[in-house]
Amino acid sequence: MGIKSMIRFCYVTLAVILISTNASAMISGEEDYQRADTLHRLADKVYSLGVVPEWIGDSHYFWYKNRERTGSVFYLVNAENGEKQRAGTLEELKKLLPEIWKVTDKKEKKKPVAKDGKVMSPDGKWLAYIRDNNVYIASSDKNQGEEVPLSIDGTFDCFYDANLIWSPDSKKIATLKTRQANCRRIPLLESAPKTQLQPLLHWRNYAKPGDVLPVSVPVLFDVEHCKQIPLDTRGYENQFSLSLTGWREDSRGFTFEFNRRGHQQYIVGEVNAQNGMIRHLVDEKSDTFISYINNYRYDLNDGMEILWMSERDGWRHLYRIDGKTGEVKNQITRGEWVVRKVIFVDAGQQRIYFMASGLNKKEDPYNQHYCCVNFDGTGFQDLTPENANHKVILSKDRSYFVDVYSRPDLPPVSV
Numbered sequence: 001m002g003i004k005s006m007i008r009f010c011y012v013t014l015a016v017i018l019i020s021t022n023a024s025a026m027i028s029g030e031e032d033y034q035r036a037d038t039l040h041r042l043a044d045k046v047y048s049l050g051v052v053p054e055w056i057g058d059s060h061y062f063w064y065k066n067r068e069r070t071g072s073v074f075y076l077v078n079a080e081n082g083e084k085q086r087a088g089t090l091e092e093l094k095k096l097l098p099e100i101w102k103v104t105d106k107k108e109k110k111k112p113v114a115k116d117g118k119v120m121s122p123d124g125k126w127l128a129y130i131r132d133n134n135v136y137i138a139s140s141d142k143n144q145g146e147e148v149p150l151s152i153d154g155t156f157d158c159f160y161d162a163n164l165i166w167s168p169d170s171k172k173i174a175t176l177k178t179r180q181a182n183c184r185r186i187p188l189l190e191s192a193p194k195t196q197l198q199p200l201l202h203w204r205n206y207a208k209p210g211d212v213l214p215v216s217v218p219v220l221f222d223v224e225h226c227k228q229i230p231l232d233t234r235g236y237e238n239q240f241s242l243s244l245t246g247w248r249e250d251s252r253g254f255t256f257e258f259n260r261r262g263h264q265q266y267i268v269g270e271v272n273a274q275n276g277m278i279r280h281l282v283d284e285k286s287d288t289f290i291s292y293i294n295n296y297r298y299d300l301n302d303g304m305e306i307l308w309m310s311e312r313d314g315w316r317h318l319y320r321i322d323g324k325t326g327e328v329k330n331q332i333t334r335g336e337w338v339v340r341k342v343i344f345v346d347a348g349q350q351r352i353y354f355m356a357s358g359l360n361k362k363e364d365p366y367n368q369h370y371c372c373v374n375f376d377g378t379g380f381q382d383l384t385p386e387n388a389n390h391k392v393i394l395s396k397d398r399s400y401f402v403d404v405y406s407r408p409d410l411p412p413v414s415v
Contacts (some may be wrong), residue, residue, distance in 0.1 A: 022117065050404035050412030053077075055395045059100045061095055062395070062402065104231040117162060121170040128166065128173055133159035135175065139221060150221045151228060156180075159217065165244060169251040172273050173221040174244060181212040216242050218256050218269075220276055228278040236267075240292075249302045255281070259292050266290050268297065268306070281326050282308055291316075298345050305329070307352065307375075309339060318342070318352060320375055332377045340368055344398060350375040353398075355390075356382075363387050370403065388413070 030034045047069060052285060054064040055121040060079040065072055074093045087093035094101050104113035109347060116233050118129040131147075133154030138147040150173070154160045161176040183205040193200040207213055216235035222328045236242055240259045251273060258267040268282035281303075285288055294316075296309035313331070316338040320329045333339055337358035344353050353372045358365040367389045373380040384390040395401065406412040 030102060034156060050391075050406065051402055051414035052404075053393050053402040055393075056100055058396050060395055060400055061097070061100050063090070065090075070113060070266075078371070079395065098329065119164045119166065120168045121223075122168055123170040126166075126170065128164040130160060130162045130164070135160050135164065135173065135221060137173075137226075148226050150223075152218075160367070161216070163244070165254065167247050167251040167254070167273060168249060171224050172247075173223060174247065174254045174271070175219055175221075176216040176244065177214040177219045177241070178214055180223070182208050183213075184211050202318045213239070215239060218242070218244060218254075219272055220254075220271060220273065229273075231271060231276045231278060233278075236269075245297075255299075255303070256297075259290075263290050263292055264288070266292055266295065268308075269302070281306060281323060283326070284308075284310060284312070296342050296380070298342070299323070300345075302348055307332070307342075307345065309342070316340075318354070318373075330375075330377055332375060333373055333380070334377070343370070343392070343394070346398075351379070355356070357393075360387070364389070367407075370401070386413075 007194040016389070027409075044067070047067055049067065051064045051066070053064050055062045061076060062079065062157050063074060063076045065074055074087050074090050076087070076093050076096055077083070085093070087096065087097050108409050116129075118127040120127055125140055127140050127154060128134055129138075133156060134152060135150040135154075136147045137150060139145045151160055154177075157180040159180070161178060163175060165174045166285045167173070184207055185203045186206040188202040188204055190200040190202060215237050216239070217236055218231060219323040220231060221227070224228055236258050240261045240263060242256060242258045243256045245257055246267075253270050255268060258265075258269060260266070264286050266284040267280050269278050270281055271278050282297075291311065294309070296307070296318075298307040299305075300307065301323075303323045305323050308319045308321050309316060310315075310319055311396050312319075313334070315334075315336060317334055318332040318339055320332055321327070332352065333354075333356075337356055340355040340357050342352060342354045346349075346353070351372055351374055353370070355368045357368050357373050359369055359371075360367075367387070369382050369390055370384045370392045371380065371382050382404065384392065384403050386405050388407045388410055390403055392401045392403050402414065404412050404414045
């Protein structure tokens with residue numbers, strides 16, 4: 001065999017090896033996908049997974065669907081005594097105790113509403129709305145009086161927000177005034193759109209560090225005297241966001257939350273409805289970062305106290321804030337673990353129910369447990385002590401809950 005023939009033979013052999021290798025890799029890849037897909041295809045082969053309760057109205061009964069070897073069946077459970085009844089279909093289940101399935105229509109007091117973007121006052125006498133970027137009011141009785149402008153300085157790029165919030169006594173209106181800014185935009189190419197064969201170009205706002213951002217500040221209007229009450233909002237212009245969070249029930253003021261750009265300061269402010277003075281109820285600061293997405297705030301006694309979640313001691317915990325002074329009355333939870341989520345607050349019993357992680361040193365730190373504690377920090381209880389990750393679903397009145405817990409090495413257990 002000559003040298004050229006040898007070289008040709010080597011090339012052919014190498015090509016065959018590469019093709020075989022690629023084919024083998026493709027087969028292996030397909031097998032991997034098929035094997036992964038069995039997680040879904042074999043899901044129906046697993047019986048009696050965790051209970052997903054559907055609580056029935058205000059009762060202490062719930063039902064759930066369970067997959068068993070004979071097929072899917074339905075169970076009705078009395079949470080008060082644990083008594084369980086079984087049926088083949090949901091319709092059959094409803095026949096067992098028909099009285100608990102009846103829906104009771106509770107008539108709620110309807111709040112005055114208006115159409116066409118106009119917001120009616122709580123007493124039903126006034127309409128507030130935006131026209132030409134300014135705030136106007138008018139009598140809800142079309143036969144009485146003309147519209148009255150509460151502002152005249154609104155423009156296309158510095159306008160008043162249409163989210164007009166009336167005070168409960170119908171004497172004041174709170175909203176935001178926003179100074180618009182041209183935002184940097186980036187192109188996104190949709191390569192295979194459903195509407196056409198050719199790629200589709202999209203543009204998305206994408207501000208970068210240092211860019212000018214829109215700025216929103218709170219504003220207050222006195223409806224009785226048809227005037228705007230000036231507020232000193234200079235300290236809130238370097239913002240990532242600012243949002244209104246409602247009026248106090250006694251109409252003494254309204255609150256807002258301010259997130260400074262850079263996420264190293266987060267403020268809960270209260271605006272005095274009489275003179276426009278702003279005071280800080282919470283002034284959260286950090287040298288690094290405030291996890292603003294997971295913030296939690298609960299106002300007690302019309303803002304006389306505030307339950308607040310913070311990482312100020314290095315761990316995510318709950319604090320009780322004095323709503324008059326802004327001072328911390330006490331730290332409610334503490335320790336080298338974190339509060340993940342507040343489930344509900346029992347203001348009458350002064351008790352908080354929440355999910356927590358990292359409670360037990362010998363456990364997976366990501367396991368969540370359902371816990372409770374008193375406002376003063378006493379009486380802490382882990383209501384789901386099993387070494388596992390817990391998911392709880394409560395009855396409507398929160399007197400009972402179903403707990404489903406599991407681990408990677410422990411199938412779901414329902415209690």
